[in-house]
Amino acid sequence: MKLRDSSEIFAEEEDDGEREFGGRGTYIKKGPWSAEEDEILMKHVKKNGPRDWSSIRSKGLLPRTGKSCRLRWVNKLRPNLKTGCKFSAEEETVVIELQAQFGNKWAKIATYLEGRTDNDVKNFWSSRRKRLERMLQKPSPSSSSKPNYKNKATSQIPHRPPQVVEQVPASNQVEQNPSGNNKCHHVVEVKAEEATQLDMVPSSFESCSSDHTFSQVLLPDVSHNQVDYGGLLPPPMCHDLLDPEPFGDATFLDLFEQHKKPGGIFQTSSIPTNAFFEDFPCDLFDYFEDLPNSLDK
DNA sequence: AAATCGCCCAACCGCGCAGCG
DNA sequence: CCGCTGCGCGGTTGGGCGATT
Incomplete structure (x- = not known):
């Protein structure tokens, strides 16, 4: 699958109706990140290290705030992350x-x-x-949204040995x-x-x-x-x-x-x-x- | 099968701090 | 000293999804 480059991502943003404009009249994309955006962000970090986040937008690489880029890197793209793995x-x-x-x-x-x-x-x-x-x-017997085990027949209770x-x-x-x-x-x-x-x-x-x-x-x-x-x-x-x-x-x-x-x-x-x-x-x-x-x- | 509930998680927001001119 | 800017952190929110009713 061919990933789009940054200009295509910007173009997409110009087409959709939910774009938000930053202080300099540039639009800022919000919401979920695409694979293309991740790729561009990764390239930036590879080249410059995990810093200069705001330059990602100022250089026209991504229509995201530096904040958003940093967050994405820290939470999802950083190496050795235990993503999707429950806490032991x-x-x-x-x-x-x-x-x-x-x-x-x-x-x-x-x-x-x-x-x-x-x-x-x-x-x-x-x-x-x-x-x-x-x-x-x-818990209120009538309003509790969770199962009230006390009020259920014992046979329905998942017993713990x-x-x-x-x-x-x-x-x-x-x-x-x-x-x-x-x-x-x-x-x-x-x-x-x-x-x-x-x-x-x-x-x-x-x-x-x-x-x-x-x-x-x-x-x-x-x-x-x-x-x-x-x-x-x-x-x-x-x-x-x-x-x-x-x-x-x-x-x-x-x-x-x-x-x-x-x-x-x-x-x-x-x-x-x-x-x-x-x-x-x-x-x-x-x-x-x-x-x-x-x-x- | 549909509705509802609850949990999880990604992402945004607001604030504070540090660095710089 | 002051204002601006970028960054980092904690709080919050909203959507997706599975479980339950």
Whole structure:
């Protein structure tokens, strides 16, 4: 397939009715990039390096702003990008930890993840946050758009085998694991923390009957974070947990403290029943299925 | 089969910062 | 010092698409 040159792309822009004019009377193309545009941009970078973005338009190479060109290069054309590849559990762990430490410094966080862009990280976090927020909203039986597992017959619920939950080691038990698989250790530890965040659903507290207790294995002591930060300062706490916004005036920790009190939901370490977990979507526990067999014992 | 919902992701927008004249 | 310009970053939006109803 023959790619068009820049003059043809400009000509096309002059023909279509959606062109937008820049400050100098030149039109600026917006929207999806074509293969031809990518090709031209690649050539520019090959020749000049990833800089002089604004000259791409001023030289008449592309009807795009320098901003747009840079973004395209950084997010899609740069070599060694993991495009179309979902975040691995390990990458998720890194993002969660670094977000707790740096806040929403996506560009900085992305530098710790090979092949990921700030946009990737931002989108990942945004999706995760939305999911969390959705779960934090008190579900109304009549208006909930998501399936309300509680209201469905048990036979329709995609059951998670009990052993899946039991595979998760307590944070202070992992350290004693003689197998010493650091990678698994790392993932399990932080996943437990994330599960803690996601599980802080007030509606679940209410819907959970008293015999549906939540195992402490999913409530690691956040002060005993065992992740290797590679020289970075360990995050004091995930921001999600400290952000009072989802909980009104109380932070997650406030709620957690309340529920740790005698009679609270977290005081026992008994094995949870499936019923508790049926409140959550299956993929919430995807990490647990990735646990190695060595942790089965 | 059609409608609706939810997720993912590419791309744009606005703002702040740095460099330069 | 000030204004201009380019660049980088974080926030937001809108479309595509698969899953569900």
